[in-house]
Amino acid sequence: MTEYFLQAFIYLAAAVIAVPLAKRLGLGSVLGYLIAGVIIGPITHLVGEETTTIQHFAEFGVVMMLFLVGLELEPKKLWQMRSRLLGMGGLQVGLSAALLAAIALFFSQPWKAALAIGLIFSLSSTAIVLQTFEEKGLTKTEGGKNAFSVLLMQDIAVIPMLAFIPVLAAPDIAASSVSLKETAAHHNVSLVAGLPAWGYALVIVASVGALVLAGHYLSRPLFRYVASSGLREIFVATALLLVVGIAALMNLVELSPALGTFLAGVVLANSEFRHELESNLAPFKGLLLGLFFITVGAGINMQIFVEQYQLIIGLTVLVMVVKGLVLMGLALMFNIKGADRWLFALSLAQAGEFGFVLLSFSIQNHVFTSEFASVMQMVVALSMFLTPLLFIVFDRVVVPRFRRARQQRDKDTMHDDIHETGEVIIAGIGRFGQIVNRLLTANGMKTVVLDHETAQIDNMRKIDIQSYYGDTTRPELLDTAGIEHAAMVVVAIDNRESINTLVKHIKHAHPTVKVLTRAFDKGHSYELRLLGADYIVAETYHSALELGAKALEMLNxxxxxxxxxxxxxxxxxxxxxxxxxxxxxxxxxxxxxxxxxxxxxxxxxxxxxxxxxxxxxxxxxxxxxxxxxxxxxxxxxxxxxxx
Structure with a gap:
């Protein structure tokens, strides 16, 4: 037990020291995690063989990330993405795989191994790219949305790749002992092992169908039941249960867990519990992704790198250049312009975490030797390591260049930039919040309504008022509700301490956001004014004044x-x-x-x-x-x- 505590301490200490330092130097958190892994792994050898095992566990962070991404996409939006998803994403995988396979053939690799190399390196890192997009606020940009479409198509493409790789087995690569594939099969449970192709297809369709139906019809009763308990930890457990259960189901039918949880997230995108799910799972996602990046850095084999550094660096640069050229060509074809074109090309030029999975699978199926796969793993890891540097190039070279060009254009044409106003977040949709919301929406204002009462949320949805479940005093819930882009927050909660907590957080973390709030009495209004609220109204003042005036009238x-x-x-x-x-x-x-x-x-x-x-x-x-x-x-x- 002491050994596990020490290892956990080492990983956490490395992250705590390296990541804030990297952020302060403008390198980004992902590069900080990777550097931390290199320091505790190949440089100081504080961690060792357990790194691979921890990496398999930490990959669950990618699964959680795709679930949270799915929560941001309604099915209608996903359907609108179909041209980019299938067209752009399909072309990227196909063209990158074909070009990289052709280069491998040129360097005298057998055609089966060359094709496997092309497939493996055609994939990019979902974990690094989406994490960096979120951190730098690039998710909603045109380049970010197109990159996400390609990443999603790549995750889908992993499934046929896993099915196709066994066909590429080389007869001359024989196992000296019991094959790794047989060993893995001994430890893994599968519901589709031995099924014919048509049976496997039926199981996949049934699994996906069950996932969609359960998410649509069973999730709301489950969440309402759990929310009625009023215990936050049980809701967190329910969120984890949902993601772990879906991942387990996908593994049982030999599908990608990341794809399964993404579909579940899309199904739940319209749920009133969406924001609560996001805020509960976000800390786990961030911690596991950070652990994954550390294991990538710690897993770098410095001996192989020192012995063959020229080959590894050359192959890494070659892979990234080829993929970058393909992506730039697709950006031109699909009319992605300006800085977004460079963001699209630079962000996806690396190999991805699924490359480790496919390389291990290729060894099990005798496509590569272990020695050859070790070199390929180093190329995957090094390309991932270099990706944050490409984002730095984008931030410090590409963006300023296009910003200066745009400013010059605006100056020449005498056009001013027009910025849309942000949304209004209404915290609490009781009798007080409803009136405010009705007045705002009647005047064309877009509102995001949050409340912690499930019954109230149900009532609002029955009259077509889109509301979401969640505890609005939690900062992470406000983040997922889009407070960074909001013009104001209307605090209509029926709890004095909660109102104070929320106002204090907003004015501290988001001082430019206007806060309009109710107060219980005169003393409470003073407290809120001291906390920085922009406008305060005592909830009973105007109604009591109206009633008092009517009383005077009725007294003649x-x-x-x-x-x-x-x-x-x-x-x-x-x-x-x-x-x-x-x-x-x-x-x-x-x-x-x-x-x-x-x-x-x-x-x-x-x-x-x-x-x-x-x-x-x-x-x-x-x-x-x-x-x-x-x-x-x-x-x-x-x-x-x-x-």
Whole structure:
């Protein structure tokens, strides 16, 4: 047990030290993880043979990442991507595989091995690319969206590649002992082993169909049942159960777990629990992906690299250049312009993590010798290691160049850039939040509604108000709801502490976002003002004022007088608010409502009573001109009628 604790400590310490340093130097977190792996692995030998085993476990981070990516894509959006997915993605895999296989043939490789090499190196790193896109905010760019389409097609292509590689077995590569394939089969459980091709196809169709139906019809009852418990840890366990279960099912039918979880994410993209799932799984995804990158760095075999560094570096550069040229050609063909074209080409030029899987599978099926595969693994690892450097080139060379060109263009044409306003996030869709949301949406404002009550979410969806389940006081939920692009957050939660926590976080982490919030009472409004809220309204103030005014009317005070008195009340309250707040703020902690505050409040009440007794018939303002004043003798007539 002590050994496991020490290994965990080494991996975590390497990440804690290297990643913040890499970020500070502008190298990105992925390169930080890779450098950390190299230091604890081939340089200091603090970790050893367990790295490969840990890497298989850490690959689950890629599975989680694709599930979260799927949650961002509605089926309608996925269908809209079909031309890029099949056309661009299919051409990238086909052309890259063909060119790399031709180069391998040129270097006297057998045609079967050459074809396997082409297939393996045609894939790119989903883990590194999507993680870097998310970190640098490139996911929504044109280059980012096209790169994602290609990556998704590559993940799908892994399935036929796994089926095709055994056909490429070389008769002259014989196993000296029990084959690795037989050993792996002994440890792996499969539901499709020994099935004919038509049977395997039926199982795949049935599995995918079951996954889609279960996600559509069974997920909501399950999540509602779990959410009703009010236990966050159970919801986290449910999210993990969902992803692990899907990955296990895909392994049982020998499909890609990443593809299966991606499809599940797409099915759940319209779910009101989407944001909660994202916020629960994001920490696990980030930790496992970081661990995966560390194992890639730690798994580099320095002895092989030192002995054959010229060959390995040459092959790595060759693979990345060939893939980059193919990607640049596709960018021209599909009309990707400007900096997005370079982003598309540079981001996908490396080999990917599935290359390790296919290389191991090729050894098991006698396509390559272990020695040859070791060199290929080094090429895969080195190309992944170099990818963050390509993103640095994009950030520091490509983007500034195109930015300067665009600025010059704008200057020449005298056109100003027009930026769309962000969304409005409404935290809480109870009786208070509903009115705000209806007013905003009626005026064409796009809102993102969040609430932690499943019953309330269901009610809103029945009347076509798109709402999402989640605890809005959690920062990661606000991130997934798009607070970075929001213009304001309306806080309509029915909990005093939660309101304070949320306002404090938003104004600290996102100071430019306007915060409009409800307050329970005057003291609460002072607290929120101290926390930086931009606009505060006491939830009962206006309704109580309206009810009080109606009470005066029903007590036979003329509507004109009622309106005057209401206006005077509001005006005096408004004028006194600043002085009351300053007195409250300078009071000692726990004694905010001290003697000075009480004295000012009593003075305020006196001003209000005095204003109520004044006759303002000749002093009414423009807001009162729609009212007809009472006729002369109104009070006397009223008293006579009462007698």
């Amino acid at each position: 005070i003329h509507p004109f007088d009622v309106e005057q008195k209401r206006h005077a009340f509001c005006q005096i309250e408004k004028e006194a608010t600043e002085e009351l707040y300053e007195t409250w703020k300078h009071g000692s902690e726990g004694q905010r409502f001290d003697q000075n505050y009480r004295k000012l409040f009593i003075e305020l009440e006196g001003k209000i009573k005095k204003a109520m007794l004044e006759d303002r018939l000749d002093q009414h303002n423009s807001s009162e001109r729609g009212w007809t004043p009472p006729p002369k003798g109104y009070d006397e007539d009223l008293k006579n009628n009462e007698r």
